[in-house]
Amino acid sequence: MENVKMCLNLNKIKDIFNSLNLGVHVVDSKGVTILYNKACEEIEGIESNWIVGKDMKNLVSEGVYSESVALEVIEKGEVVGKTQKANGKNIFSTGVPIFEDGQLINVVVSVMDITSIENLKFQLNELRSVNIRMQRELDILNAKETEDNYMIAKSKVIKDIQNLALRIAKVDSTVLITGESGVGKGVLSKYIHENSLRQKGNFIKVDCSSLPESLIESELFGYVEGAFTGAKKEGKIGLIQLAHKGTLFLDEIGELPLNLQVKLLSVIQDKVLQKVGGTENISVDTRIIAATNKDLHQMVEEGKFRSDLYYRLKVVPIDIPPLRERKEDIVPLIKFFLERLNEHYNYDKRISSRAMQLLISYDWPGNIRELENEIERLVVTSEMNLISERDILSGDIGKIRTMALDETKSFKENIYNYEKVLLDEYMYKAGDIHELSKMTGLEASTLRKKAKRLGIDLKFSTGKNS
Ligand SMILES: Nc1ncnc2c1ncn2[C@@H]1O[C@H](COP(=O)(O)OP(=O)(O)OP(=O)(O)O)[C@@H](O)[C@H]1O
Numbered sequence: 001m002e003n004v005k006m007c008l009n010l011n012k013i014k015d016i017f018n019s020l021n022l023g024v025h026v027v028d029s030k031g032v033t034i035l036y037n038k039a040c041e042e043i044e045g046i047e048s049n050w051i052v053g054k055d056m057k058n059l060v061s062e063g064v065y066s067e068s069v070a071l072e073v074i075e076k077g078e079v080v081g082k083t084q085k086a087n088g089k090n091i092f093s094t095g096v097p098i099f100e101d102g103q104l105i106n107v108v109v110s111v112m113d114i115t116s117i118e119n120l121k122f123q124l125n126e127l128r129s130v131n132i133r134m135q136r137e138l139d140i141l142n143a144k145e146t147e148d149n150y151m152i153a154k155s156k157v158i159k160d161i162q163n164l165a166l167r168i169a170k171v172d173s174t175v176l177i178t179g180e181s182g183v184g185k186g187v188l189s190k191y192i193h194e195n196s197l198r199q200k201g202n203f204i205k206v207d208c209s210s211l212p213e214s215l216i217e218s219e220l221f222g223y224v225e226g227a228f229t230g231a232k233k234e235g236k237i238g239l240i241q242l243a244h245k246g247t248l249f250l251d252e253i254g255e256l257p258l259n260l261q262v263k264l265l266s267v268i269q270d271k272v273l274q275k276v277g278g279t280e281n282i283s284v285d286t287r288i289i290a291a292t293n294k295d296l297h298q299m300v301e302e303g304k305f306r307s308d309l310y311y312r313l314k315v316v317p318i319d320i321p322p323l324r325e326r327k328e329d330i331v332p333l334i335k336f337f338l339e340r341l342n343e344h345y346n347y348d349k350r351i352s353s354r355a356m357q358l359l360i361s362y363d364w365p366g367n368i369r370e371l372e373n374e375i376e377r378l379v380v381t382s383e384m385n386l387i388s389e390r391d392i393l394s395g396d397i398g399k400i401r402t403m404a405l406d407e408t409k410s411f412k413e414n415i416y417n418y419e420k421v422l423l424d425e426y427m428y429k430a431g432d433i434h435e436l437s438k439m440t441g442l443e444a445s446t447l448r449k450k451a452k453r454l455g456i457d458l459k460f461s462t463g464k465n466s
Pocket residue numbers: 150151152153179180181182183184185186187188251291292293333336368369372
């Protein structure tokens with residue numbers, strides 16, 4: 001009776017196992033298969049009738065399995081998990097020992113086909129890389145559509161950098177550009193490319209911090225046919241090769257993983273690369289410009305960046321100072337961004353002199369990128385054509401600076417300040433003193449006195465002064 005019950009239970013267990021999508025392979029303490037479900041048959045391509053009763057050791061020696069999770073569990077007496085290849089599929093097997101009175105009696109191995117997960121992972125990576133490439137193409141097209149070669153420079157320090165850039169544009173030396181985020185490292189590298197003999201070649205920008213580590217090697221170096229599961233049949237050309245005869249701009253170089261730093265070094269030194277999974281040396285002729293806002297020297301000391309690569313990169317080091325240390329560049333940059341936006345939106349926005357003063361005195365921790373964004377905010381949000389102090393104070397700068405309405409000041413003092421702002425705005429709208437007089441309803445002489453009292457220089461956008 002007991003045996004019949006056991007038998008029934010075993011059949012029930014078989015039914016349950018066969019209904020699972022997960023492969024289940026049970027062996028006894030000697031490694032002989034006692035149960036092998038349908039999902040396992042499908043995953044491994046082996047029939048249950050054939051394998052039940054067979055010893056795992058023989059199956060391994062006959063080459064049916066390359067290795068056996070079950071035998072490892074029997075040997076170690078503990079759970080073992082492994083990724084294996086079987087029947088051309090990627091399989092993840094987990095073996096769990098079953099004990100009775102302290103003795104191992106069975107091993108239950110669950111078998112999962114992870115080929116589809118691997119494929120999905122690969123497809124996701126491929127999509128990411130397509131996305132990155134499309135973004136890059138767009139960037140290239142956008143850059144071509146606008147000015148190809150803009151670089152506003154008024155301060156001596158930036159003019160000197162620009163002159164140096166023109167000199168080194170004619171040679172192929174590696175350049176390392178340092179500076180805070182948003183100071184214009186990317187703009188400078190494009191400027192070097194556009195003024196070099198390589199200008200007809202591609203300018204390829206790679207942001208080493210935005211590429212996932214799993215992708216960066218194949219993105220940079222490309223891969224050969226069949227390099228890994230799911231790789232494109234025809235293989236892929238890497239970005240370094242795309243920059244052949246052109247310039248490769250490696251932004252945020254400090255983020256490049258150490259193993260790839262070695263590979264990059266051989267591209268610079270030997271001018272050859274090997275694709276992922278390949279053995280052929282492919283010649284590449286590309287000029288490398290790297291940029292970082294990190295202290296690479298310190299990273300070298302901390303062992304996070306290879307010193308040989310560091311010295312290879314900094315053949316020509318260029319440090320771009322932050323905007324707050326070269327305030328002469330602020331006004332020309334503002335004019336440049338304003339003109340570009342006015343043209344784009346068909347606007348005629350201008351900036352009042354007091355507003356300009358606020359923009360000049362601000363520290364711009366995000367440098368030119370922050371300035372560019374702020375000008376865009378002002379242009380698209382200001383109601384009037386004349387961008388005023390108030391428009392500026394309504395943004396981030398206002399949160400940092402004293403507000404126009406200063407509660408610590410008297411009503412009279414606040415009126416005085418508002419009067420200044422108002423007169424400034426009217427002055428920019430008026431073509432000359434007569435127009436201003438008409439607009440404000442005040443005599444020209446009164447206006448002059450008022451301007452003097454408020455410390456305003458009566459200047460008009462037409463260029464006519466009072
Ligand atoms: N000299 C310049 N003239 C005109 N625009 C500039 C200049 N320098 C920078 N810009 C503009 O400022 C923004 C930031 O520039 P860029 O991306 O080159 O800075 P970056 O130092 O490379 O920044 P990150 O370190 O964050 O990559 C860009 O939109 C760029 O067009």
